[in-house]
Amino acid sequence: MDFPPSFILPFTIGLLFISVFLVIITGIWISGLPRIDKSRIIKSIFTRKSLQAIRETFMEALLHRKIFRKNPVLGYMHMSLAFGWFLLIVVGHIDAVNHYQTFSVPAYKAIFMRYFVTEPATTLSGKMLAASMDLLLLFVLSGVMLAYFKRLNSRMFGMKKTTKLKMGDRIALSALWLIFPLRFLAEGVSAGIHHNGSIISQPTGQLLASALPVQSIEMPLWWAYSGALGMFFLALPVSRYMHIPVEVVMIFLRKYGIKVQKRVSGYSRIQVYSCSRCGICLDSCQMTHADIKDTQSVYVLKHIRNKNLTDEKLFNCLLCGRCQPDCPVGLELNNLRMTQRIESTKEYNSSYEYLKNGPVVVSPQTEVIYFAGCMTHLTPAIIKSMKEIFAVAGVKYWFMDEDKTACCGRPLMQVGQYEAAKKLIEHNREKIMASGAKKLVVSCPICYKVFNEDYALPGISVQHHSEYLLELMADKRLPINKLPLRVVYHDPCELGRGSGIYHQPRLLLDEYAEVIPIKNEKEAAFCCGGSLANIKIQMDERNQIRDKAMDEYLSYQPDVLATACPLCKKTFAKSRDLPVHDIAEIVCMAIRQKKDASSDKIKSKKELKMELWG
Amino acid sequence: MKNFGYSIIKQRTIDYDQFDGRLLNEILEMESSFKVCLSCGGCTATCSAGDLVSFNVRRMNLLLRRGETMELESEIKKCMLCGKCMLVCPRGINLRNVIMLIKKSILKYKLSG
Numbered sequence: 001m002d003f004p005p006s007f008i009l010p011f012t013i014g015l016l017f018i019s020v021f022l023v024i025i026t027g028i029w030i031s032g033l034p035r036i037d038k039s040r041i042i043k044s045i046f047t048r049k050s051l052q053a054i055r056e057t058f059m060e061a062l063l064h065r066k067i068f069r070k071n072p073v074l075g076y077m078h079m080s081l082a083f084g085w086f087l088l089i090v091v092g093h094i095d096a097v098n099h100y101q102t103f104s105v106p107a108y109k110a111i112f113m114r115y116f117v118t119e120p121a122t123t124l125s126g127k128m129l130a131a132s133m134d135l136l137l138l139f140v141l142s143g144v145m146l147a148y149f150k151r152l153n154s155r156m157f158g159m160k161k162t163t164k165l166k167m168g169d170r171i172a173l174s175a176l177w178l179i180f181p182l183r184f185l186a187e188g189v190s191a192g193i194h195h196n197g198s199i200i201s202q203p204t205g206q207l208l209a210s211a212l213p214v215q216s217i218e219m220p221l222w223w224a225y226s227g228a229l230g231m232f233f234l235a236l237p238v239s240r241y242m243h244i245p246v247e248v249v250m251i252f253l254r255k256y257g258i259k260v261q262k263r264v265s266g267y268s269r270i271q272v273y274s275c276s277r278c279g280i281c282l283d284s285c286q287m288t289h290a291d292i293k294d295t296q297s298v299y300v301l302k303h304i305r306n307k308n309l310t311d312e313k314l315f316n317c318l319l320c321g322r323c324q325p326d327c328p329v330g331l332e333l334n335n336l337r338m339t340q341r342i343e344s345t346k347e348y349n350s351s352y353e354y355l356k357n358g359p360v361v362v363s364p365q366t367e368v369i370y371f372a373g374c375m376t377h378l379t380p381a382i383i384k385s386m387k388e389i390f391a392v393a394g395v396k397y398w399f400m401d402e403d404k405t406a407c408c409g410r411p412l413m414q415v416g417q418y419e420a421a422k423k424l425i426e427h428n429r430e431k432i433m434a435s436g437a438k439k440l441v442v443s444c445p446i447c448y449k450v451f452n453e454d455y456a457l458p459g460i461s462v463q464h465h466s467e468y469l470l471e472l473m474a475d476k477r478l479p480i481n482k483l484p485l486r487v488v489y490h491d492p493c494e495l496g497r498g499s500g501i502y503h504q505p506r507l508l509l510d511e512y513a514e515v516i517p518i519k520n521e522k523e524a525a526f527c528c529g530g531s532l533a534n535i536k537i538q539m540d541e542r543n544q545i546r547d548k549a550m551d552e553y554l555s556y557q558p559d560v561l562a563t564a565c566p567l568c569k570k571t572f573a574k575s576r577d578l579p580v581h582d583i584a585e586i587v588c589m590a591i592r593q594k595k596d597a598s599s600d601k602i603k604s605k606k607e608l609k610m611e612l613w614g
Numbered sequence: 615m616k617n618f619g620y621s622i623i624k625q626r627t628i629d630y631d632q633f634d635g636r637l638l639n640e641i642l643e644m645e646s647s648f649k650v651c652l653s654c655g656g657c658t659a660t661c662s663a664g665d666l667v668s669f670n671v672r673r674m675n676l677l678l679r680r681g682e683t684m685e686l687e688s689e690i691k692k693c694m695l696c697g698k699c700m701l702v703c704p705r706g707i708n709l710r711n712v713i714m715l716i717k718k719s720i721l722k723y724k725l726s727g
Contacts, residue, residue: 406666538708570701
């Protein structure tokens with residue numbers, strides 16, 4: 001038996017190491033899943049979900065469809081590297097199987113085939129395969145070239161910012177950048193000596209042979225190529241390129257229905273490792289408007305992985321969720337941050353023993369429980385409007401927090417005080433259930449989200465007032481009157497991205513005023529900057545974020561900025577650039593105007609505008 | 615003895631030689647906006663927790679500066695973190711961070727003694 005040449009050692013050691021490492025670490029992560037998630041895997045593994053996961057792996061991890069949507073050049077760069085490399089491996093193996101006429105070809109014989117097979121391909125299939133290997137390598141090399149350019153100028157790729165690299169990343173990145181040019185050179189030199197090349201490697205080989213002592217550099221080049229491969233595999237676990245294998249595991253688990261929970265688990269670790277640190281999340285983050293540039297999702301995930309996350313960074317985020325739709329890997333960025341916040345503050349949750357529920361006295365005809373929320377109590381115009389609307393529609397309601405009521409619990413949750421929030425939730429829940437009413441209408445999206453997701457309220461439908469007013473209007477319980485006003489609607493984070501309510505407020509507003517479509521709306525909507533989720537940001541920084549959003553709204557020259565959140569209203573109103581009103585106020589204003597019209601006191605547009613400034 | 619409804623106030627002396635400034639210094643360093651508090655009491659007037667139980671956000675500042683950590687600890691537990699205080703504060707003090715920092719620091723110094 002003849003031994004293979006020694007240059008295959010770096011590659012073989014690297015491949016063995018990374019294979020063993022990946023098997024062990026995936027085993028640890030999967031065994032760290034909650035029991036319910038493990039049973040999800042067992043139930044789903046032999047179903048169509050696995051096929052769907054394979055399809056998604058192909059579309060996202062190889063073709064990078066989501067990055068294509070963000071920017072075609074950036075997408076091409078990722079696709080040529082991932083899909084091109086994948087095809088090189090697959091076609092390379094087919095080529096080797098075709099040549100050796102056996103299926104048990106060792107990996108090194110396929111990867112370094114042009115070293116071992118010194119005679120040119122004679123069969124048609126062999127020639128075709130050799131030519132496609134050459135073209136594939138060219139395809140990958142075009143991606144590597146783009147990667148060089150991207151490091152020099154990331155703006156060309158539609159990215160304003162790019163992440164900083166650490167040591168492990170640098171080693172892996174250098175190795176990755178070297179692998180394909182070295183392969184190209186090694187195959188070219190071999191072709192120059194043995195004339196075993198194809199459409200591209202053969203002319204390259206002849207060119208090299210005419211200029212260089214190919215005999216003496218052949219071996220060093222194959223060594224260098226094998227070394228670059230081995231180095232890449234060895235550096236993989238300490239680099240961001242760990243996302244390549246882990247993302248595949250993540251896609252499968254996600255398809256099986258596993259989600260990031262409140263606690264750190266095997267799956268949350270998998271998600272952390274699936275982050276490729278591409279930095280696309282940096283572009284959509286509004287914290288950069290206030291010159292805060294080190295607390296974005298990509299950095300927090302990096303710090304979680306390196307176990308050096310500080311509270312200053314963890315809590316300096318609005319949790320607006322604007323980065324999430326942009327993430328090409330589809331990571332649950334907000335939930336991942338939440339697991340860390342819960343972990344960081346778990347030792348000092350309050351128990352609120354002073355909360356005592358007295359008897360709840362509510363008339364049995366009560367249709368609706370109205371919960372304004374703490375923030376709405378600071379914007380009394382919203383409460384006044386809601387009361388007026390309830391009266392016009394003849395709704396029998398119980399104003400649950402008119403006087404002295406506990407907070408909904410969401411602000412505590414946002415800073416990780418989950419156990420403390422549970423106490424408030426239980427307290428409020430008892431009251432709501434005791435009232436006997438079947439509908440809970442909430443004016444604050446922050447409260448709405450927690451009532452909807454974390455309160456167990458069987459038989460009670462929870463609605464934000466935008467949904468409820470739309471329903472009242474559809475039931476013809478509210479008069480309709482279109483005001484001659486141009487409105488920009490600001491999507492509150494907790495209502496829009498947080499709860500998926502984009503259309504109801506717009507449908508409602510459309511009946512009472514003219515809604516102007518804008519660039520950054522719905523999923524891409526701005527945060528007002530007032531978010532309670534950020535406890536580190538300073539007031540002047542909040543104002544900078546608000547002003548930037550306000551600038552865009554002003555460019556549409558609306559008469560009024562409408563929102564559906566008391567906190568957004570309060571934040572924007574402070575800028576004094578535009579009158580800011582909640583949709584309930586606008587509906588109420590329109591109804592009032594209609595009443596006036598019937599008594600011949602119709603207001604001109606100018607008078608209306610004056611009224612908007614209140 | 616006839617009860618006139620008065621009682622003798624317990625003696626309360628704060629010995630500043632015994633003052634442990636670690637907590638105060640740490641909070642002021644981590645959240646410097648707290649330095650500009652002018653004790654207007656807006657926070658206390660709007661407080662949701664203050665509606666339900668005797669709780670005074672403004673007094674927190676006083677307790678912290680006097681080094682009355684024991685009392686501060688039992689007081690601060692009452693806060694529901696709703697954030698109204700922050701919105702009414704005329705100095706834009708980041709009060710929710712102050713509260714979270716105090717909670718965390720008290721725990722830290724208890725552990726380290």
